[in-house]
Amino acid sequence: MGDGACRKMEAGLTDKVVVITGGSRGIGRATALAAAARGYRVVVGYASNKTAADEVVSQIAASNGKAIAVKCDVAEERDIIDLFEQADKFGTLGALVNNGGIVGTSGVRVDEMSAERIQRVLAVNVTGSILCAREAVKRMSTRHGGQGGVIVNLSSVAAKLGAPNTYVDYAASKGAIDSFTTGLGYEVAGEGIRVAGIRPGLIDTEIHASGGEPDRHHRLAHMVPMKRVGTADEIASAIIWLMSDEASYITAATLDVSGGR
Ligand code: NAP
Numbered sequence: 001m002g003d004g005a006c007r008k009m010e011a012g013l014t015d016k017v018v019v020i021t022g023g024s025r026g027i028g029r030a031t032a033l034a035a036a037a038r039g040y041r042v043v044v045g046y047a048s049n050k051t052a053a054d055e056v057v058s059q060i061a062a063s064n065g066k067a068i069a070v071k072c073d074v075a076e077e078r079d080i081i082d083l084f085e086q087a088d089k090f091g092t093l094g095a096l097v098n099n100g101g102i103v104g105t106s107g108v109r110v111d112e113m114s115a116e117r118i119q120r121v122l123a124v125n126v127t128g129s130i131l132c133a134r135e136a137v138k139r140m141s142t143r144h145g146g147q148g149g150v151i152v153n154l155s156s157v158a159a160k161l162g163a164p165n166t167y168v169d170y171a172a173s174k175g176a177i178d179s180f181t182t183g184l185g186y187e188v189a190g191e192g193i194r195v196a197g198i199r200p201g202l203i204d205t206e207i208h209a210s211g212g213e214p215d216r217h218h219r220l221a222h223m224v225p226m227k228r229v230g231t232a233d234e235i236a237s238a239i240i241w242l243m244s245d246e247a248s249y250i251t252a253a254t255l256d257v258s259g260g261r
Pocket of ligand 1: 021022023024025026027028045046047048049050052072073074075098099100101102124154155156157199200201202203204205206207208210217
């Protein structure tokens, strides 16, 4: 083993590829920067904001890291297949972070919801995550000749709280992610792949603005036992830890990172 490889093991570094859907902004962006700092070659997926994705890639390159931006709307199977084909050209896949996610307009009750809205939320948050995991398992599973790896799925505390009068469809999509983490974790536990979930609480990102209420997290901060919102970096730290060998006995499990909420 060369000196470089020794140093990488000692420092817990890796030069494998991590695919992060929605790596352009918020939690995904923070995770991309943190993963690059640990040596990962980062594939920054984005839905439409190329400028934001390119900025993440530039920031990583400025710190001598390696990253590429790939457009991928996870509601489109073709985009997902292309995302992983681009990742294959970049190196050996070691991790997937199923982060890209959306909310519908906040404050809409179930008796007011359109079918289009519900279908879009489920297509992005649930079907997209399962299809990305399919592509990752095909590459990482020892059953398919792979070297193993880690899948981290972004759930939400909404999965437990239900988000009544806010976005029950979103909460239900994250409940599905929790079941998926459990089921896929068991399915590939003997194939070198760990599957873990994170349930963030109220985190300071632009997702609240996209739900039509930019200040929602600050308005509700008093309901958090720790009496504050969380940062994208605090979620990224937990994701990076779950991806690392320090979490080597964790699979089919989901961690609340929510200040106690
Ligand atoms: P955000 O700031 O709104 O960023 C969303 C990211 O997802 C962006 O990179 C966006 O890409 C991407 N994205 C949006 N639609 C997509 C699609 N159809 N396909 C692929 N990527 C898509 O969100 P965030 O707060 O960081 O949330 C990240 C994850 O954490 C989500 O799964 C969310 O449900 C979960 N979460 C967040 C909170 C919170 O309070 N923030 C709480 C619980 C769970 P573009 O830049 O191209 O638009």
